[in-house]
Amino acid sequence: MRSWVFLIVALIVAAAVFAAALLVRTTYGDYLLFAGYVVLQYVVLATAWNILGGYCGYVNFGSAAFFAIGAYTTVALHKLGANPGRYLSDTPFEVLGTLLPLSLPTLILLGGIVSGLVGFGMGYLTLRLRGVFFAIATLAMAVVLQTIVVNWDYVGGSRGAYIIRPDAAEIGPVSLAYIQYLFLAMMLLAVFALWVARTIERSRMGLGLAAIRDDEPAAEASGVPTLRLKLAATALSGALMGMAGAPFPYYVGYVEPANAFGLPYAVNAIAMPMIGGTTTWAGPLVGALVLGSLQQIATVTFRSEASLLIVGVLLVGFVIVAPRGIVGLVENWRRPKKKKLKSPQ
Amino acid sequence: MGSSIAIEGLHAGYGAVRVIEDVTISAAPAETVVLLGTNGNGKSTLMKCILGLVRPSAGRIVADIDGGRHDLTRLSTEEIVDLGIALVPEGRRLFPKLTVEENLLLGAYRRSAREQMGRNLDTCFSVFPQLAERRGQLAGSLSGGEQQMLALGRALMLAPKILLVDEPSVGLAPILVARTIDAIKELKDKYQLTVLMAEQNFTQAVRIADRGYVIVHGRIAVEGRSADELNNNDLIKKFYLGL
Numbered sequence: 001m002r003s004w005v006f007l008i009v010a011l012i013v014a015a016a017v018f019a020a021a022l023l024v025r026t027t028y029g030d031y032l033l034f035a036g037y038v039v040l041q042y043v044v045l046a047t048a049w050n051i052l053g054g055y056c057g058y059v060n061f062g063s064a065a066f067f068a069i070g071a072y073t074t075v076a077l078h079k080l081g082a083n084p085g086r087y088l089s090d091t092p093f094e095v096l097g098t099l100l101p102l103s104l105p106t107l108i109l110l111g112g113i114v115s116g117l118v119g120f121g122m123g124y125l126t127l128r129l130r131g132v133f134f135a136i137a138t139l140a141m142a143v144v145l146q147t148i149v150v151n152w153d154y155v156g157g158s159r160g161a162y163i164i165r166p167d168a169a170e171i172g173p174v175s176l177a178y179i180q181y182l183f184l185a186m187m188l189l190a191v192f193a194l195w196v197a198r199t200i201e202r203s204r205m206g207l208g209l210a211a212i213r214d215d216e217p218a219a220e221a222s223g224v225p226t227l228r229l230k231l232a233a234t235a236l237s238g239a240l241m242g243m244a245g246a247p248f249p250y251y252v253g254y255v256e257p258a259n260a261f262g263l264p265y266a267v268n269a270i271a272m273p274m275i276g277g278t279t280t281w282a283g284p285l286v287g288a289l290v291l292g293s294l295q296q297i298a299t300v301t302f303r304s305e306a307s308l309l310i311v312g313v314l315l316v317g318f319v320i321v322a323p324r325g326i327v328g329l330v331e332n333w334r335r336p337k338k339k340k341l342k343s344p345q
Numbered sequence: 346m347g348s349s350i351a352i353e354g355l356h357a358g359y360g361a362v363r364v365i366e367d368v369t370i371s372a373a374p375a376e377t378v379v380l381l382g383t384n385g386n387g388k389s390t391l392m393k394c395i396l397g398l399v400r401p402s403a404g405r406i407v408a409d410i411d412g413g414r415h416d417l418t419r420l421s422t423e424e425i426v427d428l429g430i431a432l433v434p435e436g437r438r439l440f441p442k443l444t445v446e447e448n449l450l451l452g453a454y455r456r457s458a459r460e461q462m463g464r465n466l467d468t469c470f471s472v473f474p475q476l477a478e479r480r481g482q483l484a485g486s487l488s489g490g491e492q493q494m495l496a497l498g499r500a501l502m503l504a505p506k507i508l509l510v511d512e513p514s515v516g517l518a519p520i521l522v523a524r525t526i527d528a529i530k531e532l533k534d535k536y537q538l539t540v541l542m543a544e545q546n547f548t549q550a551v552r553i554a555d556r557g558y559v560i561v562h563g564r565i566a567v568e569g570r571s572a573d574e575l576n577n578n579d580l581i582k583k584f585y586l587g588l
Contacts, residue, residue: 204454207443207447207450207451207454208451208454210440210442210443210447211440211443211451211454213442214440214441214442214443215438215439215441217398217438218438218439218440219440219451220398220422221396221398221422221426221432221434221438222426222451222452222454222499223422223423223426223427223454223455223503224423224451225423
């Protein structure tokens with residue numbers, strides 16, 4: 001399937017899901033939209049993680065930090081927009097004040113840019129690190145960024161910041177309840193992320209990243225521009241995570257370091273692709289849909305603390321029984337009669 | 346025309362450890378030069394220096410490619426590969442979880458090689474027919490001999506002018522070592538390659554060598570100006586073969 005065909009099909013599916021969500025709203029209220037938003041947010045996060053972790057083999061433990069950068073970019077810009085006279089009274093900045101408040105798509109774009117730049121910087125600083133050392137560096141970066149945010153008074157520090165969600169959003173003549181608008185935005189973002197991931201997977205860049213994952217020195221000796229590819233992957237992965245985080249303040253209404261940098265983001269971003277399968281774009285999608293839905297169901301039927309427990313148990317199970325994830329299981333099941341390959345010599 | 350490579354007064358190492366000291370070697374167009382030496386004498390480091398994977402601390406590496414002169418110490422690995430210098434790394438270093446075909450395509454990753462990718466792929470498959478049979482198979486599931494063929498094929502995808510081969514005998518059964526050495530000779534004759542090969546297996550390497558050097562503790566101990574000179578050198582018998 002060509003890239004643009006995939007994009008159109010994905011958009012049609014997204015439109016169908018959105019229409020269905022609006023229909024069930026009359027019976028179930030907004031709850032399904034709130035739950036669906038979280039699941040979609042994990043689709044974006046898992047897909048973004050997989051570009052670096054799955055395709056390139058660099059495990060990033062700092063997903064929550066990129067997510068939080070997107071969220072706090074929104075908080076900072078929202079605050080600026082809520083009170084432009086206070087922060088932008090000097091003449092050169094007055095022009096900027098007229099642009100505010102920024103629309104949600106703009107905020108998502110800006111969150112993505114800031115996060116992408118941080119991803120690029122992280123990639124540049126940690127390029128010599130491989131395997132577990134890279135993973136530790138990303139974890140450290142998350143801690144450093146959280147400390148910075150805790151001590152940054154403008155965005156609320158450890159007190160957090162309240163963001164009042166607008167009642168409705170106008171798209172041309174159509175007026176949507178704000179949660180519908182957020183759901184739609186995250187849906188489109190998920191389609192975009194999947195399209196990016198799939199395009200990379202089937203491009204020369206995807207082949208180069210796979211070579212880095214398999215044997216980086218050999219890739220370099222073959223003339224694969226490892227430095228450039230890794231930087232592109234860290235920046236893209238970071239940007240998509242930031243974009244997933246940008247609408248978050250409007251979703252929760254109250255952002256504090258502990259929830260924006262929350263453990264669930266880092267854990268889910270790794271576990272969902274692992275459980276779904278890391279080598280294709282479908283893996284993170286399946287993983288996020290299955291795990292995300294399970295977590296939402298557990299939250300209402302049992303208790304919310306169970307969600308990470310589910311992830312942990314499933315992750316252990318899959319790593320032992322099906323290391324190639326759900327996608328790998330399906331592939332094996334579709335070609336069951338293929339004889340086993342002989343081991344080397 | 347043709348391509349040659351000359352290394353002059355090369356010093357290199359890792360941090361405080363000096364591995365190569367004042368090495369001067371060369372390979373003329375369409376010549377097969379072997380670099381002999383046992384483990385830990387700096388053969389692989391020298392290969393990595395040529396490809397820009399290790400930066401030398403002093404010395405010059407100059408490649409003449411079809412009339413153009415290039416100082417390799419100033420170029421990045423990608424630019425060196427672009428010139429048509431291909432390395433078959435020690436231990437083959439294939440991409441085990443990619444297919445045979447993907448491994449070959451990665452050999453032609455550079456834009457300069459991409460234009461002739463289809464033709465070079467056909468060449469690879471005609472030289473190594475067993476690779477064509479296994480094109481969809483994972484490289485890690487090939488036998489050792491097939492893996493070595495794939496490593497050579499991957500280097501061929503670049504349509505190289507200069508072929509660097511680092512210890513092709515590692516981990517292979519003796520019969521496969523002989524076959525691999527034969528394959529290198531065949532490729533060299535067919536494509537007029539300039540070959541620089543590092544090897545421990547003296548008898549096999551000398552079989553196809555025009556000239557050679559023996560490297561001991563990072564220094565060139567002996568230079569043999571012909572295969573006969575290498576075969577009959579008393580110093581080689583004493584230091585290297587232990588006869």
